Amino acid sequence: MNQGSRTNYETRRTTPIFVREVSPVVNDQAFYDLRWASGSITTEREWNRITATIRAIPPDCHSILDVGTGNGLLANELAGTGKSVTAVDISEVALSKVRGPTLLRSADNLEGVADRSYDLVLCTEMLEHLEHATYVGALREFNRVARRAILITVPNRELMREHMGLCGHCGSRFHIWGHRRRFTQDDLETLFPSFATAWVSAFGDQLPKYNWPLLWMRTAIAKAWFIDERSPCPECHSFAPAAPKYPSLARLCDLLNSNLPKRRREPWLMALYRVR
Ligand SMILES: [Zn+2]
Numbered sequence: 001m002n003q004g005s006r007t008n009y010e011t012r013r014t015t016p017i018f019v020r021e022v023s024p025v026v027n028d029q030a031f032y033d034l035r036w037a038s039g040s041i042t043t044e045r046e047w048n049r050i051t052a053t054i055r056a057i058p059p060d061c062h063s064i065l066d067v068g069t070g071n072g073l074l075a076n077e078l079a080g081t082g083k084s085v086t087a088v089d090i091s092e093v094a095l096s097k098v099r100g101p102t103l104l105r106s107a108d109n110l111e112g113v114a115d116r117s118y119d120l121v122l123c124t125e126m127l128e129h130l131e132h133a134t135y136v137g138a139l140r141e142f143n144r145v146a147r148r149a150i151l152i153t154v155p156n157r158e159l160m161r162e163h164m165g166l167c168g169h170c171g172s173r174f175h176i177w178g179h180r181r182r183f184t185q186d187d188l189e190t191l192f193p194s195f196a197t198a199w200v201s202a203f204g205d206q207l208p209k210y211n212w213p214l215l216w217m218r219t220a221i222a223k224a225w226f227i228d229e230r231s232p233c234p235e236c237h238s239f240a241p242a243a244p245k246y247p248s249l250a251r252l253c254d255l256l257n258s259n260l261p262k263r264r265r266e267p268w269l270m271a272l273y274r275v276r
Pocket of ligand 1: 167168169170171172233234235236237238
């Protein structure tokens with residue numbers, strides 16, 4: 001890492017545009033071990049995301065470092081296309097699902113991975129999970145270890161409140177998938193000092209957003225938050241959600257919401273960066 005790129009990151013740290021953190025997750029490793037141990041459901045939408053990601057990989061990239069491999073689906077699928085893939089995650093449970101080579105690391109410390117040693121650093125649906133210091137460190141590491149390109153996907157302008165849960169055990173409020181930041185297309189324009197942005201685009205079948213006033217009423221008044229039964233509370237690791245205070249008001253909000261015209265949006269953003 002040369003002094004120039006370090007200076008870039010220090011400057012960027014003070015810019016507010018792409019960072020809007022929500023609840024802190026106390027122990028990431030424990031959270032994701034529990035999260036991946038409780039299984040994952042692969043929807044048709046997820047498969048479409050994986051297929052679109054594989055299609056976007058530049059043909060001159062043969063060795064790939066998949067950072068934050070999660071359920072390993074993409075790494076396993078990619079290995080089948082003849083690419084050489086190494087999967088990185090902080091969760092051993094996640095890595096146990098990967099068939100190829102793996103590396104147990106945090107994204108901000110890819111110790112043992114040499115500078116410019118992989119054609120492509122791939123990072124899908126992971127950056128939104130990181131708290132600030134880890135996020136900045138991960139970008140620095142991607143910039144260091146990628147030789148030709150970096151490809152990332154993140155949720156597109158996520159409505160965070162639509163995915164917030166309330167723990168029935170300790171009462172903490174948390175994002176049910178552990179997201180801590182939301183991204184817009186602009187946030188992805190300049191992330192890596194040694195790489196130029198080739199393109200940024202929204203993709204996936206459009207998803208409806210919950211009507212905002214009704215969402216506020218459902219959560220702030222009815223105290224009915226959201227649930228993913230495969231995600232534990234990051235504070236106390238309980239899987240039990242809090243019961244809604246006014247369930248019939250929450251049901252009314254859901255009913256009204258389902259009958260209103262809704263804003264629709266592609267669920268993901270994808271960005272490709274090429275070495276300068
Ligand atoms: Zn809790």
